[in-house]
Amino acid sequence: MVTSALGLGACLALAACSSDDAPQETAAQENVPSAVAAASPIQAPARTWTWVDFPGARCRDGSGTGIGVNWVPGSKKVLIYLDSGGACFSKWSCDNNRANGGPRSGNDGIFNRGNSANPFADYNQVFVPYCTGDWHAGNRPQGNVPGVGPQQFVGYTNLDLFLDRIIATFPDASQVVLTGSSAGGLGAFYNASHVARRFGNVPMVAIPDSGPPTPTRTAPACFQDLMRQLWNLDATVLADCGGDCPKKSDFLVDLTMHYARGANHRTGIVNAYDDAVDIEWYNMGGQACSPPAARFSTADWEASLRDLRQTGGGARNRFATYYVPSTGHVWLVGGQFFSTSVGGTRMTDWTRDLLNGTFRDVGP
Numbered sequence: 104m105v106t107s108a109l110g111l112g113a114c115l116a117l118a119a120c121s122s123d124d125a126p127q128e129t130a131a132q133e134n135v136p137s138a139v140a141a142a143s144p145i146q147a148p149a150r151t152w153t154w155v156d157f158p159g160a161r162c163r164d165g166s167g168t169g170i171g172v173n174w175v176p177g178s179k180k181v182l183i184y185l186d187s188g189g190a191c192f193s194k195w196s197c198d199n200n201r202a203n204g205g206p207r208s209g210n211d212g213i214f215n216r217g218n219s220a221n222p223f224a225d226y227n228q229v230f231v232p233y234c235t236g237d238w239h240a241g242n243r244p245q246g247n248v249p250g251v252g253p254q255q256f257v258g259y260t261n262l263d264l265f266l267d268r269i270i271a272t273f274p275d276a277s278q279v280v281l282t283g284s285s286a287g288g289l290g291a292f293y294n295a296s297h298v299a300r301r302f303g304n305v306p307m308v309a310i311p312d313s314g315p316p317t318p319t320r321t322a323p324a325c326f327q328d329l330m331r332q333l334w335n336l337d338a339t340v341l342a343d344c345g346g347d348c349p350k351k352s353d354f355l356v357d358l359t360m361h362y363a364r365g366a367n368h369r370t371g372i373v374n375a376y377d378d379a380v381d382i383e384w385y386n387m388g389g390q391a392c393s394p395p396a397a398r399f400s401t402a403d404w405e406a407s408l409r410d411l412r413q414t415g416g417g418a419r420n421r422f423a424t425y426y427v428p429s430t431g432h433v434w435l436v437g438g439q440f441f442s443t444s445v446g447g448t449r450m451t452d453w454t455r456d457l458l459n460g461t462f463r464d465v466g467p
Contacts, residue, residue, distance in 0.1 A: 144271045150174075162201075163202050170229055175225055179278070185283030221440075239290030240289075259294070280309075284314070293340045313375065316359045318355070321403055325396055329392060356414055369457060375429040377430045408424075423463055428466060
């Protein structure tokens, strides 16, 4: 049982660390993968956010980082959220991306335990901050961006360190949900196979929010090459994908479908049909190429989302989409998670159905 499993290297209060709720037993370690058998479970008070430092985890400027944990006694369900925040692949993008940061946690939306409409109210919740600039997917500690200088692109490496202790903390997990917003949404589909592999046969749901995998129409081949080389994706997410990702300059959709093929895997894509932030950032990625790629249009973006839905294959592939007719950006971590309804289907209801194995395509 995970209810008594939460261990802690350092507790920096996101909320007060009271000893009243502290676990009194040690969790059983049966069936813990050998790679994490020696990892120490996290200990922390229940139903409050606790920051856990991770020696060895790094932001792109070399400073340290960690994760936030908020657990529920008796729950075997685990929600892992990857934080948002742009990317670092050019001077402009790096200037608009966090290179470091202290403790962070979630409050509203999927983290709101007090709203009965929230399907994640009884989940153990893990918040993974974002300060590596690589959509949580890199392993290039000696990276360098022209005009910016040395960078540590180690999002994938950090996640492996976090997973060692997350898995040790929740060894009897019955379901794992990997989600994230914007850059974290991209991180969720990048790392879906990664996290699924680490948890073994535990049923898993990936829900990228506002960071969809798209083909070269809107994620130019030169931009995909730039990310792959700069962040060393060949050694991380593309290694996880293997032969299912044969096109090294057009791998985003293939990477998602590689994960979707898993018998215990479900996928749900949440996005605005005309997401202005996504459109601008993907276009900026193309502009970072040499020579710059041609800018794509809103119509191109809509077509890419339709193609993704069709490629996903619906219920036969345990794949669902929820497209909001909007230019907005990020849906899961604010009050909009509860207030958004498209065609009579509330986002919360669509999400609950996805978690329970019902797959619906909603929106344009």
